[in-house]
Amino acid sequence: MTDTILALNVGSSSLKFALFSTDSGEWPELLLRGAIEELATAPRLKMQAADGTLLQEVVWKDSGDIDAVLPSLLDLISAKREREKLVAVGHRVVHGGRDLSAPQLVTTDLLTALDDLVPLAPLHEAQNIAPIRTLIRLRPELAQVACFDTAFHRTMPDVAARIALPRDYEAAGIRRYGFHGLSYEYVSRRLREIAPHLSKGRVIAAHLGNGASLCALQDGRSIDTTMGFSALDGLMMGTRPGALDPGVLLHLLQQRGMSVAQVEDLLYRRSGLLGVSGNIASDMRVLIASSEPSAREAIDLFIYRCAGQIGALASALNGLDGFVFTAGIGEHSPIIRKAICDRLQWLGVEIDEDANSNNAPVISTEASTVEVRIVPTNEEAMIAHHTLSRVSGLRTPDA
Ligand SMILES: Nc1ncnc2c1ncn2[C@@H]1O[C@H](COP(=O)(O)OP(=O)(O)O)[C@@H](O)[C@H]1O
Ligand SMILES: CC(=O)OP(=O)(O)O
Ligand SMILES: [Mg+2]
Numbered sequence: 001m002t003d004t005i006l007a008l009n010v011g012s013s014s015l016k017f018a019l020f021s022t023d024s025g026e027w028p029e030l031l032l033r034g035a036i037e038e039l040a041t042a043p044r045l046k047m048q049a050a051d052g053t054l055l056q057e058v059v060w061k062d063s064g065d066i067d068a069v070l071p072s073l074l075d076l077i078s079a080k081r082e083r084e085k086l087v088a089v090g091h092r093v094v095h096g097g098r099d100l101s102a103p104q105l106v107t108t109d110l111l112t113a114l115d116d117l118v119p120l121a122p123l124h125e126a127q128n129i130a131p132i133r134t135l136i137r138l139r140p141e142l143a144q145v146a147c148f149d150t151a152f153h154r155t156m157p158d159v160a161a162r163i164a165l166p167r168d169y170e171a172a173g174i175r176r177y178g179f180h181g182l183s184y185e186y187v188s189r190r191l192r193e194i195a196p197h198l199s200k201g202r203v204i205a206a207h208l209g210n211g212a213s214l215c216a217l218q219d220g221r222s223i224d225t226t227m228g229f230s231a232l233d234g235l236m237m238g239t240r241p242g243a244l245d246p247g248v249l250l251h252l253l254q255q256r257g258m259s260v261a262q263v264e265d266l267l268y269r270r271s272g273l274l275g276v277s278g279n280i281a282s283d284m285r286v287l288i289a290s291s292e293p294s295a296r297e298a299i300d301l302f303i304y305r306c307a308g309q310i311g312a313l314a315s316a317l318n319g320l321d322g323f324v325f326t327a328g329i330g331e332h333s334p335i336i337r338k339a340i341c342d343r344l345q346w347l348g349v350e351i352d353e354d355a356n357s358n359n360a361p362v363i364s365t366e367a368s369t370v371e372v373r374i375v376p377t378n379e380e381a382m383i384a385h386h387t388l389s390r391v392s393g394l395r396t397p398d399a
Contacts, residue, residue, distance in 0.1 A: 090387030096148030152181030201321035238282035
């Protein structure tokens with residue numbers, strides 16, 4: 001009987017899952033994968049075999065939470081892989097705070113530490129922890145490993161991590177952590193395999209999904225990133241504004257009399273593409289298809305802000321050798337990639353329009369001084385890798 005590992009990646013708009021065999025060495029082999037979209041409103045699951053063949057589709061009648069869908073998910077997976085035995089589950093946990101800088105086996109103490117981090121990531125942390133507790137109840141024999149989005153950014157120098165507040169705030173943990181680290185760790189490792197000439201150089205990776213950020217990679221390690229203390233900072237996102245003048249917060253609280261809960265809701269759930277488009281959508285596909293001027297304005301702002309922050313990270317890297325697009329928008333939207341790249345001509349970026357329209361691995365021209373690539377991310381593979389390393393007592397090799 002083959003042992004398997006389940007990787008769970010709960011994002012702000014979906015639950016992605018993937019099942020891996022533990023038999024194949026350092027990198028577990030993919031057996032099946034899938035996603036549950038619209039978790040909060042109308043959950044629908046799609047499960048595919050490793051070769052992409054559709055295995056199953058399920059639509060739940062009621063809106064649910066992860067707790068409600070997880071038992072069905074486990075049943076559906078074991079029905080498809082009857083001959084394998086699930087031995088461990090790895091979880092993406094968005095915030096590891098100041099102390100959790102590497103994947104950890106789940107213990108009661110760890111869960112208590114994670115509970116304390118919930119206010120730092122209101123859109124994610126509680127959703128990340130919920131399936132861990134449900135699984136302790138449903139399947140107490142399973143080993144569980146928490147893999148942190150913040151961990152990969154531990155290599156950021158102090159000058160990039162520091163916030164310009166009085167020193168005692170930093171001592172209390174108010175510093176820039178960065179997120180999407182599992183995605184950037186995967187992209188960095190993948191670059192080492194497919195573009196070793198780039199992986200040693202100065203690269204910006206753009207994780208453009210529902211949440212969005214940039215990471216400046218030097219020699220494969222994070223030296224700066226656009227998200228900071230929380231997953232609110234940096235780029236404009238599906239429902240978050242990105243970098244915001246803190247004076248706006250004071251104004252909302254003092255002059256408009258908004259409560260803290262209202263401001264939190266505004267910043268995490270009602271801003272970004274959704275807010276600027278006038279509630280048309282947070283989904284880039286819907287905005288691109290819309291003829292409403294407000295949809296166009298939301299897209300234009302997303303591109304403008306993204307290009308500006310690429311400039312800032314290019315300065316942190318003292319130049320640019322490579323640029324990588326990844327995640328939902330980055331991997332699938334030629335229109336957005338082109339619009340961003342058109343604003344990077346001053347950096348020597350030149351796009352090959354055919355390659356870009358075809359989502360080719362390299363989308364820059366020969367003449368471009370920056371090699372622009374699409375690298376599909378695989379946070380689940382990274383989670384499975386760390387989980388296998390933890391449960392088999394191996395140390396994870398450094399990225
Ligand atoms: N073909 C496409 N064109 C434009 N945007 C796309 C396309 N496919 C996916 N997306 C965008 O990708 C986003 C989801 O990205 P993803 O990385 O899966 O997000 P998350 O992990 O945060 O749930 C969607 O909100 C959608 O806007
Ligand atoms: C950290 C973060 O924003 O994650 P996601 O893109 O999954 O929302
Ligand atoms: Mg994601």
